[in-house]
Amino acid sequence: MRVRTIPVTAGVSVLLLLTGCGAADMTKQASPFAGAQGAGTVTLSVQSWVGAQANVGVAQYLLEHELGYRVDTVQVDEVPAWDALSQGRVDAILEDWGHPDQEKRYVRDKKTIVAGGGLGVTGHIGWYVPTYFARQHPDVTDWKNLNKYAGRLRTAESGGKGQLLDGSPSYVTNDKALVGNLKLDYQVVFAGSEAAQITQMKQFAKEQKPFLTYWYSPQWLFKKVPMTEVKLPAYKEGCDADTAKVACAYPHTPLQKYLNTDFAKNGGRAAAFLKKFRWTTEDQNEVSLMIANDKMSAQDAAKKWVDSHPSTWRAWLS
Known part of the structure; x- marks a missing residue:
C-alpha cells in the first residue's frame, strides 16, 4: 500500500525511521531489543497508517498484559521494513499489502522471513x-x-x-x-x-x-x-x-503477517500468539476510529477493545 505511509503507535520505545521507498537502508537504527534471546522482548514493525497502528496496539497490549513480554515498536516504511525483518532488527510485520519481490527474495530465496498467516482483513x-x-x-x-x-x-x-x-x-x-x-x-x-x-x-x-x-x-x-x-x-x-x-x-488483497525466521522458531508464546492474531475489518476499524477520530492513544484504544472482545482475543492465546 501506501501503501501506505504516517502516525505512530504508542510503544515502550518508539524509533522513527524516516526512510522512503528507494532511500538508504536505515534499519541499523532499529530497536536493540529485536531478536533478543530469552529476554522476553518482542519488536514489532508498525506501518504509518492507522489500521496498522491498530493491529500493533492490540498485539502489544496483549503481549505485555497477558503474556508478560516487553514490546518495542519501530516505524519504518514498507520496503525497508522487509530488510529490517530479514536482519532480525524487528520480529514481525503485522500488515503487509503485497510485495511479491520482497517475498521472493526473503521468504523463498533467502528464507530469512516466514509467512505468519493472514490478518483476517482484505485490503x-x-x-x-x-x-x-x-x-x-x-x-x-x-x-x-x-x-x-x-x-x-x-x-x-x-x-x-x-x-x-x-x-x-x-x-x-x-x-x-x-x-x-x-x-x-x-x-x-x-x-x-x-x-x-x-x-x-x-x-x-x-x-x-x-x-x-x-x-x-x-x-x-x-x-x-x-x-x-x-x-x-x-x-x-x-x-x-x-x-x-x-x-x-x-x-x-488479503493482508498478511510476516515473521523473522529465527523469531518464528524460537519466539515461544509470543511467536505463537502473533501467528494466531487474526481479526475482522470491523475490529480493526473500531480501534482505528478510536485512535484517529477520538484521539485516543493506541494503547488506550487497544485496552478498550480488549475489554469488550475477550472471546476474540482469548483464542489467540490458546
Whole structure:
C-alpha cells in the first residue's frame, strides 16, 4: 500500500525511521531489543497508517498484559521494513499489502522471513470521489469520464490539471503510471501523510467541494466522509506486473503477517500468539476510529477493545 505511509503507535520505545521507498537502508537504527534471546522482548514493525497502528496496539497490549513480554515498536516504511525483518532488527510485520519481490527474495530465496498467516482483513486501494459529488454526477464513477471533470477537480497544486490526491510519497502506488497510461488530464498531488490527506478530505467535505483521491479500505474515514469508488479498468492477474505500463485497477488483497525466521522458531508464546492474531475489518476499524477520530492513544484504544472482545482475543492465546 501506501501503501501506505504516517502516525505512530504508542510503544515502550518508539524509533522513527524516516526512510522512503528507494532511500538508504536505515534499519541499523532499529530497536536493540529485536531478536533478543530469552529476554522476553518482542519488536514489532508498525506501518504509518492507522489500521496498522491498530493491529500493533492490540498485539502489544496483549503481549505485555497477558503474556508478560516487553514490546518495542519501530516505524519504518514498507520496503525497508522487509530488510529490517530479514536482519532480525524487528520480529514481525503485522500488515503487509503485497510485495511479491520482497517475498521472493526473503521468504523463498533467502528464507530469512516466514509467512505468519493472514490478518483476517482484505485490503483494497482505489480512486474515490465523495458520495455527494457522485450522486450529483453519476458518470464520474467511470474513469472514462474523469477528463470531463478535470476542471472541477483542479486545485492550486495541480498545475492546471485535475488533482488526484495521494498520501505519502513513500506509499507504493501505481497512480502516476495510471494517469499517464489512461491519458487522464490529472496531476498526482501528495498530501505528505495519511493524516494530512485525511485533513484535506475532511475540509473538502465540510465545504461540499468535489475531490478525487487515492484511498483504501479498511479505513475508518468512510464512516465520516462517505466516498464512492471510481471504476478503473478491471484488474486481471498480472496486469500490474510492469509498473510502468499499469492500466488497471488495484486488486483486492488479503493482508498478511510476516515473521523473522529465527523469531518464528524460537519466539515461544509470543511467536505463537502473533501467528494466531487474526481479526475482522470491523475490529480493526473500531480501534482505528478510536485512535484517529477520538484521539485516543493506541494503547488506550487497544485496552478498550480488549475489554469488550475477550472471546476474540482469548483464542489467540490458546
